[in-house]
Amino acid sequence: MTITRITRLPFGSDFRSLFEGSAAESGFLLTVDDRLGIEHLLRYRGTRNSPNPPLLNGLLRHKLRISRGATESASPDLVVAGCHVTYMISGEGARTGVLSMSPMPVPGHILVASLLGATLIGMRKLQKVPLLRDDGQIEVVVVLDVHPSPDHAAA
Template identity: 90%
Template sequence: MTNTRITRLPAGSAFRSLFERSAVETGFLLTVDDRLGIERLLRHRRTRNSPNPPLLNGLLRHKLRISRGTLEPASPDLVVAGSHVTYMISGEGARSGVLSMNPAPVPGHILVASLLGATLIGMRKLQKVPLLRDDGQIEVVVVLDVRPSPDHAAA
């Protein structure tokens, strides 16, 4: 004779809240400012100087569709524009930079108007996701640390 344990599933709203929590933990979260910043990049064609604008635009639109909003102020482990991010791409060492909505390259900044920046925005510390490269290869990127940038910390 075997013992069968019956586990009761939460009903109604409790079940939905469990599902929503798991969706938040595995997906991307955008602040209102980040969502508006991405929309501005797309609307004003500020991605035109990237190596592959159609691919980047598609990724940014996809990020807008699949990302959920987050309560503000944002969690300190969330990658938002202006945060200093330390990340690692598979097979490479750790790197870092300040995530920026600026469409022009700035030393020490990771542009949201790049495949890397578009991937990082909305991620959380220790989250690991696929990273599409300009040459079409797919790597994995993981966020190792998120801090306020030195510019924002002084403010």
């Protein structure tokens, strides 16, 4: 087996910029509040009630690493904590709920302390990404719509 090392990139210093644009279009964006909320969940064991805390913790840490920062006046198409999100998982119908940083289940809320919520946070409208299920299956989730939550709209 021969290993070839490339010592000179054909595009020079512009090589990295070719991938930054595509990463920005397909990646995740986290607001400062969402980043702090995820760090709080991890620090204070807010994921301990999930079916698989180690897996969820790994996903949340990965989300923190790969996500870019969103401006404080985040796009209305961005899924952030407190927003009302409509999504669809492959092979299922559309569902809706309010994305929540709460570590405890609340009716009508999607917890960031769940594989679904951890996947949805930082996504944008019409973005599709793989969704790891508690049983190990991998599906696809797409964000269909995003609105401010009624609680946040009244404030």
